[in-house]
Amino acid sequence: MTATFGKLQGRSLELGDGLNIIEAPNETGKSTWCAFLLSILYGVNSRERDRAGFIADKNRFAPWSGAAMSGRMDCGTELGELTLTRATRRQTSPMGEFSAVYAGTNEPVPGLTGAACGETLLGISREVFERSAFIRQNNLPISQDAELERRIAALISSGEEGTSYTEAADALKKQLNRRRHNRTGQLPALETELAELDRQLSESNSLARQLVQARSEVEALSRRAEILQAELTDCDRWEAAQRRQALSGAASAAEQAEVRAAQVQERLQQDQIPENETIARLRGAIVNLETTRRAVDKARSERDEAMKALLRAEAAVNESPFAGQSPESARREAAGTENEPVKWNPVPGVLTFLIGVPLCFVVTYAVLFLTGSHSKLLALLTMLAGFSCVCALALFLKKRAFQAGWAELRLKRFGTADLDAIRQLAEDYAKLCEARDAAQASVNAKSAAADTLYSSLSSNEQG
CATH class of the missing domain: 3.40.50.300 (P-loop containing nucleotide triphosphate hydrolases)
Structure with missing residues (x-):
């Protein structure tokens, strides 16, 4: 080896x-x-x-x-x-x-x-x-082995080598397992098949009963169908009679319609009714006329709305204290109210002067008396000082009278004495004038458009 x-x-x-x-x-x-x-x-x-x-x-x-x-x-x-x-x-x-x-x-x-x-x-x-x-x-x-068992059996028995206990036991065990092993095997399969056959037999019996019941229902329904068929035949006959009657009426109506058609045809020839093309053209013209008429109505409505807007704008302009003036003149008037001549009250100034001059002499005498001096210069200075105070007070009262007059004039003229509010009224007046001018332009344009459409409508109506 x-x-x-x-x-x-x-x-x-x-x-x-x-x-x-x-x-x-x-x-x-x-x-x-x-x-x-x-x-x-x-x-x-x-x-x-x-x-x-x-x-x-x-x-x-x-x-x-x-x-x-x-x-x-x-x-x-x-x-x-x-x-x-x-x-x-x-x-x-x-x-x-x-x-x-x-x-x-x-x-x-x-x-x-x-x-x-x-x-x-x-x-x-x-x-x-x-x-x-x-x-x-x-x-x-x-361990056990089938071939070894056959050899041993051949030595201790008749010499037969085809027999093995293990194989026989395994074969018997396989046969038992084939017949029943827990829930598997031929017997459980046959039992399951038998149960299935019993179930199918029960279903067959149930189906047989249902078949008998269904046959009886079929017979009842067949009789009902025969009755309904007879009723349907009667209905068909009645409907046929109704159709024949309706057909006869329709034939009579058709004959009458032919007579009326012939009469209408003859009348058309006598009255010389225009052709279909002419009628179609006239129908188109009528449609256009209706369209133009709706456009005229719309233009007039828009013109009326513009007129209303113009009236509102003019009313707003007329309500302003600057009504009737241009925006520039209104701004100038608002800026120059202090330069206008006004009525003022001269009484306080005059009284001040009349009372102040004698009072100056009294004060001068009192100063000379208290000082014990007889100086003419001191008397003259005292007189000048008193007279200056009287003049200054008189001028102050005059200015106040002028201011009160201007305030009364502005309040009466514009409803307020505030110069800024008056200038703002002038600016608002200028804007109102612009809105009025724009409304007037819109009225003019829409009036012209309405007049043009109306002229077109008149010519179309004449056509």
């Missing part, structure tokens, strides 16, 4: 006839050679998976160098000297490529395949080989 298997890297092992005992230290590959012998005969089980405490052979004996798992065995069998070879083409199928040829030739052994190699050469299956002849170093599988 030559193997690239586990720690074996192209190493070879030759066994002789009879019992071969291999003695070597630990970890030299004795168990690996045993596993290789099993794999070269029966192949590597690629469906095994690693689990707790167990490593599958495809992973456990993968070559340490990373090379593909492969091997060769030369052996003597009943078929002759053979050379068995296994190699790995796909990683998922280790040692899945099998070859069996006669030693020294390249002629394949007929009927010898990789799956049946061990059973063909040894006469037993892999399960029996692992549980009897192939004893591993640390364990021997003792």
